[in-house]
Amino acid sequence: MEKLKLLIFDLDGVITSETKYWNTSRLTVWELICGEQYLGISDYFGESREVETRLVEIGDRIIPSSFIYELKSRAVNSNWDLTFFVVCLHLVAIFNEFQKSADNRFYEILNKPLSLPAKFQELGKLLSNFEYTDEISNNLIKQFWQETTSLRGTAVVEYVGSFSKKMLGFAIPGCEGKGELWQLCYQNFQDWYEGKKGYQLPDDETVVEVNKIDAALKLLRDSGRFNLAIATGRPRNEVIEPMTALGLLKYFDSQRIVTYDEVLEAESILSATNHPTNQQIKLGKPHPFVLFKAVYPEEKVEKLVAENFQLTNGEEVAYIGDAGSDVVAAKKARCFSLGVLTGFAGGKSREMLTGLGCDLVLDSILDLPQLLGVGKS
Numbered sequence: 001m002e003k004l005k006l007l008i009f010d011l012d013g014v015i016t017s018e019t020k021y022w023n024t025s026r027l028t029v030w031e032l033i034c035g036e037q038y039l040g041i042s043d044y045f046g047e048s049r050e051v052e053t054r055l056v057e058i059g060d061r062i063i064p065s066s067f068i069y070e071l072k073s074r075a076v077n078s079n080w081d082l083t084f085f086v087v088c089l090h091l092v093a094i095f096n097e098f099q100k101s102a103d104n105r106f107y108e109i110l111n112k113p114l115s116l117p118a119k120f121q122e123l124g125k126l127l128s129n130f131e132y133t134d135e136i137s138n139n140l141i142k143q144f145w146q147e148t149t150s151l152r153g154t155a156v157v158e159y160v161g162s163f164s165k166k167m168l169g170f171a172i173p174g175c176e177g178k179g180e181l182w183q184l185c186y187q188n189f190q191d192w193y194e195g196k197k198g199y200q201l202p203d204d205e206t207v208v209e210v211n212k213i214d215a216a217l218k219l220l221r222d223s224g225r226f227n228l229a230i231a232t233g234r235p236r237n238e239v240i241e242p243m244t245a246l247g248l249l250k251y252f253d254s255q256r257i258v259t260y261d262e263v264l265e266a267e268s269i270l271s272a273t274n275h276p277t278n279q280q281i282k283l284g285k286p287h288p289f290v291l292f293k294a295v296y297p298e299e300k301v302e303k304l305v306a307e308n309f310q311l312t313n314g315e316e317v318a319y320i321g322d323a324g325s326d327v328v329a330a331k332k333a334r335c336f337s338l339g340v341l342t343g344f345a346g347g348k349s350r351e352m353l354t355g356l357g358c359d360l361v362l363d364s365i366l367d368l369p370q371l372l373g374v375g376k377s
Contacts, residue, residue: 003316004225005316007320009321011239011243014343015213016207016246026063028185029087037121041124044134045061068082068344074151076157077324078284083189088175089160101130109126147159160175193238210247217251220374226372229258231293232290233259235259236257258294260284263284267282285328286326286332287329289305290329291329291335295311310334318337319335322341336360338368339353339354349361
């Protein structure tokens, strides 16, 4: 790694904690399954009347830590996808259970020309006489993990529709990747995250003490050997604002901060072309687009996503991440993959990262200066 010149950092699990995102996912899932504006199965995850205590009371029932690990090990790292997966699989379980009553009215409701929230409300009335709980989903979710063991990234997301069709005999309308249900999950997630639901989640924290991260980044930048970049699935405003507040943004090359905004912009450019492959491509991790964009910020999107595109200086680039999608993206980009253990999954992290081909696993980014010969943080 003596040739390294560009260090690209993921944020969540590397610098910032994902706790706020996971809790946002939990509140969003509860709202769509239990909230009276949607399905309204109020005690599906257990009794919880107040949002202020919901995460403590039933948070780990809504989204268990094991569920997050399973997704991360399949290189799915988007918390919007996490929310979508949980909602979809519980819907499949609920509809599968309801089918046993030999009542097909739910199928008719799903195919009505209504908005998804309106469909959810009608379905909620239909389900009001049944006392379903999350226990009905246990075996179904286990089966989903068994059937997706070898899948990675987008392929896992796309399998949800096929899985629902297999279990129910039909695919739930809007349950395809980035479909109407995904968009509903996304919008409600953002509203919870931004405090628009009448409840403010605690602000972003760092994975280790911020002063120690500051010292490590300062050593790396001031060595004169490295340029620091960011490649994350966060929207741009959720990068700039918290990183500025933490006093860390100043260490990164402003031209090499690649976020979900750049992914959406690139996908929009491609969808405007006539080539069918371009219209279907998804550029979020584990696709290496965010890394290519960080290395070549001025390059055209069409060139960065070309099938034969690769880094000409991969030995000079390292991507520091905590999740499976980070490792897979780095491997596809043919640059160094440096893993850190400050993300999720506890003792399983090292095994997951090395199993996917991570070149080196560190305890945290605080180990980087010494590893790269620029002193101790």
